[in-house]
Amino acid sequence: MSEAFSGQFLKLQRGDGGSPEVFTTISEMQKVQGSGSKADIVDVTNMDSPTAFREKMPTLIDSGEISFDGNFVADSDSQQSVRDDFKSRRRGNWKILLPDGDTPGTPRGHWDFEAYVSACDFDAQHDKQVTFSGKLTITGENAYTAGS
Numbered sequence: 566m567s568e569a570f571s572g573q574f575l576k577l578q579r580g581d582g583g584s585p586e587v588f589t590t591i592s593e594m595q596k597v598q599g600s601g602s603k604a605d606i607v608d609v610t611n612m613d614s615p616t617a618f619r620e621k622m623p624t625l626i627d628s629g630e631i632s633f634d635g636n637f638v639a640d641s642d643s644q645q646s647v648r649d650d651f652k653s654r655r656r657g658n659w660k661i662l663l664p665d666g667d668t669p670g671t672p673r674g675h676w677d678f679e680a681y682v683s684a685c686d687f688d689a690q691h692d693k694q695v696t697f698s699g700k701l702t703i704t705g706e707n708a709y710t711a712g713s
Contacts, residue, residue: 570663570664570673571664572597572664573664574664574665575594575597575661575662575663575664576590576591576594576660576661576662577590577591577594577597577631577633577659577660577661578590578591578659578660578661578662579591579643579646579647579650579657579658579659580657580658580659580660582657582658586658588658588660589642589643589646590643591633591635591643591644591647592635592638592641592643592644593635593636593638593641593697594633594634594635595634595635595636595696596632596633596634596635597631597632597633597661598631598632598633599629599630599631599676599707600629600630600632601627601629601630602626602627602628602629602707603626603627603629604623604624604625604626604627605623605624605625605626605627606621606622606623606624607621607622607624608620608621609621609622626706628678628703628704628705628706628707629703629707630683630700630701630702630703631659631661631678631680631700631701631703632698632699632700632701633698633699633700633701634696634697634698635696635697635698636694636695636696636697637687637689637694637695637696637697638697644697647682647685647699648685650681650682651682651683651684651685651699654681655681655682656679656680656681656704657679657680657681658677658678658679659677659678659679659680659701660675660676660677660678661675661676662675663675671712672712673711673712674709674710674711674712675709675710676707676708676709676710677707677708677710678701678703678705678706678707678708679703679704679705680701680702680703680704681701681702681704682699682700682701683699683700683701683702684698684699684700685698685699686698686699
């Protein structure tokens, strides 16, 4: 039997930088997507390489970006904090909380990472809701923890 699950109730959260740090859920997200994770690969082929094939190895790892889209909420403090982070170029702590597992109150897991808000946009069309979107560029490692 598949262990797939819906993304409903996933939360994107922003830390306030305090001690202890308090995380606030960004309101009305519809899509949160990670992309661009990659490792730089260098060619290490040399005169002593045993065959005519190139030898390669990974060096630095880039954690990539998190893009998000949601409904724009005009008086949302959480969405305003994202816009403020973008304007001030603040590096902050972020979390992505997966929805609860089979037992309510038992999260499947979460990602923790530091990031800059590298894009912050809105979209308004006459026949659709106004949306809020952006990108978080991760600096350093993005750590996944299963469960709680």
